[in-house]
Amino acid sequence: MRLGNPLKVANSAWERWGIRYYSNTEFRFLIEKSEACYTAEWEGTDDRGLQDIAAAAELAGLADCNKKLNESVAEEVIKLADFLPENPIILDVGAGTSSTTFKVLEKLSNLKKHIQICLLEPNNKALEQGKKILLDSNFARQIDIHTYNHPDLKLVELFLNPTFDLVISSAALHHHAFLYPAVLNISNVLKQGGLLIVGDWHNSMWLDPGRVYNFLQSLDWKYKLTDLSKFSEIFQIEPLPETDPLLRKANEQICSFWKAYAEVKTPDIPAYEILEGHRPPIHYQEIFEKVGLNLIRPLRMLLDQSALLCVHIGQKQ
Secondary structure (H helix, E strand, O other): EOOOOHOOOOOOHHHHOOOOOOHHHHHHHHHHHHHHHHHHHHHHHOOOHHHHHHHHHOOOOOOOOOHHHHHHHHHHHHEEEEEEOOOOOEEEEEEOHHHHHHHHHHHOOOOOOOEEEEOOOOOOOHHHHHEEEEEOOOOOOHHEEEEEEEOOOHHHHOOOOOOOOEEEOOOOOOOOOOOOHHHHHHHHHHHEEEEEEEOOOOOOOOHHHHHHHHHHHHHOOHHHHHHHHHHHHHHHOOOOOOOOOOHHHHHHHHHHHHHHHHHHHOOOOOOEOOOOOOHHHHHHHHHHHHEEEEOOOOOEEEOOOOOEEEEEEEEEO
């Protein structure tokens, strides 16, 4: 387990982490560096790493969080199936091995005659694995599959016109420090009246180095005293208070997850980094509205009294 680059946290918290820019050019440069950090993470993701995440979530008492997000996105799709045409065109952003798409098609194939599905995923190995899973499924005859080995920031280059009736995304969009362009791209490729259903991780833990410092104090490693001393020299270690009880609970849970991850991590694969682009759910809702997506359902929280896992639903105006 590593701390990781502070450029990975939501850009709204950059100043708190001592990251400053003085022009649009500098901002774009920092965003490119941030995206490069996440690209390296995507390229290193494999089944064993995902299994470690699932095991850590179970050990922390959270069940399999990514599975829960996948299933919940699928549940929302079925609830909104009447909004979709008889032969819908669907895009899965950050498809991974198509776990979310599989859950959606497992149920939607009973309601629709024919479905076109596009898998967008920057990790080619995961993309090919996901395609094979769908082709081997019981509903394979009802679907056309198209794969795109690209990040979501390439969407508007791949699809020049509004194309999709539905876009789904699970545990993927938080891989952006600057979230607005990714959601804007999704909105641009949605047809009028099209739906965006996003399931993701949320908390405010990584927005403040003081909170991170307190968390690091609860861990043990060989050079802990030296590393924490350096951390306190660079960053403000007096934590900001979190007034929202739903976020406080989410922060506690994400810390429990990482402590569990340190116990279950497979030794011979690269470690994930604890600094991430997790944000409070309100940030997603604000960005949806900015890009012309109406929130047609209340925010759905998947854990009791916690904002850790949420599903957002928007419809293009």
